[in-house]
Amino acid sequence: MEKVIPSRLTTLGHPQRLALFRLLMRRYPDRLPAGEIAEVLDLKASTLSAYLASLMQAGLVTQHRVGTSLLYMINMAAVRQTFDYLFLDCCRGRPEICASASFAEPAGKVETTHEKYNVLFICTGNSARSIFAESLLRDLAPGRFTVYSAGTRPQSELNPFALEVLNSKGHDTAHLRAKNTAEFTGADAPRMDFVFTVCDQAANEECPAWDGQPISGHWGMPDPVKADGTDAEKSLAFQQAYGALKHRIEAFAALPIETLDRIALQRAVDGIASQNQDTVK
Incomplete structure (x- = not known):
């Protein structure tokens, strides 16, 4: 983990790689073709290929072949592993100091303030x-x-x-x-x-x-x-x-x-x- 987590954070430190990661997170659990990703993010094919390679090397994205197409998807297990590591190591497992003000109980139940x-x-x-x-x-x-x-x-x-x-x-x-x-x-x-x-x-x-x-x-x-x-x-x-x-x-x-x-x-x-x-x- 000591080497894997810094590599993932470094990979996500690039604005366009982060934008790609966020797109795949929003579309999870969809698997997206490179052409659609390139169109949404307005990236050249060669640039997108380099970004995808970096995210796959960091273990954050997986590649799937369906027929003749290559599809890309977030590796949610790796994402959770990364967040868990940051929470347990950096926050020492203390939700009161790591949770955002708008999401104070991330592991709790959905408590509605309305009737339904x-x-x-x-x-x-x-x-x-x-x-x-x-x-x-x-x-x-x-x-x-x-x-x-x-x-x-x-x-x-x-x-x-x-x-x-x-x-x-x-x-x-x-x-x-x-x-x-x-x-x-x-x-x-x-x-x-x-x-x-x-x-x-x-x-x-x-x-x-x-x-x-x-x-x-x-x-x-x-x-x-x-x-x-x-x-x-x-x-x-x-x-x-x-x-x-x-x-x-x-x-x-x-x-x-x-x-x-x-x-x-x-x-x-x-x-x-x-x-x-x-x-x-």
């Missing part, structure tokens, strides 16, 4: 996937969660195919509207207990940390709005997105949140993201 757990689903447009997620969780577990959704774009509108799917499934759509994340960042905004991104583009964006350090997860899936073909083919894409989200949200709603500490709960949320990943990507 507040959950926010984020996409770029808040027109389909995040609206599906909001409607599903609200109707699946109305007694446990207060559910919101928002988009990162300044303006958006609900997709008619998404509304058609929701109406056909028996969801009440009268109250739904497209919203921007700015509504949930002000002083009067509800404090979130869980924040999920449901599209890759939203997860790729640099967002400020949410007040209260909510449990976060990335449940990315293809955008049905981009589906081509006939109206029937487009409708099928929306049905598939709805079905994939329904499986994940049913699993989330079934979690015994009250009995899990934050670490176990975060792992459970990440595990849900991994479910059926190959079928929704």
Whole structure:
């Protein structure tokens, strides 16, 4: 550890390598192709290759071959090992001096200050996937969660195919509207207990940390709005997105949140993201 940890810290000391590390952390447990990483970070292929090599040599990133493609993913075991080492060695295991003021009990349970757990689903447009997620969780577990959704774009509108799917499934759509994340960042905004991104583009964006350090997860899936073909083919894409989200949200709603500490709960949320990943990507 005496040599491994300094090597990892040195590797992350470079601003662009740190940006790459942060992107893969936001997208965990996704495995990203180099081309997508380069596009998001605006890096040349040769530069990105050098950064990835450094992160892999430090053990922070792993490479996976799928067919003819090389995909990259955070090595979460190494990340936890690094944080554990810093906490136990530098802080001597004293949470009262190492925990940030906004996250004073990192290993504790999620203690909500409201009647129900507040959950926010984020996409770029808040027109389909995040609206599906909001409607599903609200109707699946109305007694446990207060559910919101928002988009990162300044303006958006609900997709008619998404509304058609929701109406056909028996969801009440009268109250739904497209919203921007700015509504949930002000002083009067509800404090979130869980924040999920449901599209890759939203997860790729640099967002400020949410007040209260909510449990976060990335449940990315293809955008049905981009589906081509006939109206029937487009409708099928929306049905598939709805079905994939329904499986994940049913699993989330079934979690015994009250009995899990934050670490176990975060792992459970990440595990849900991994479910059926190959079928929704």
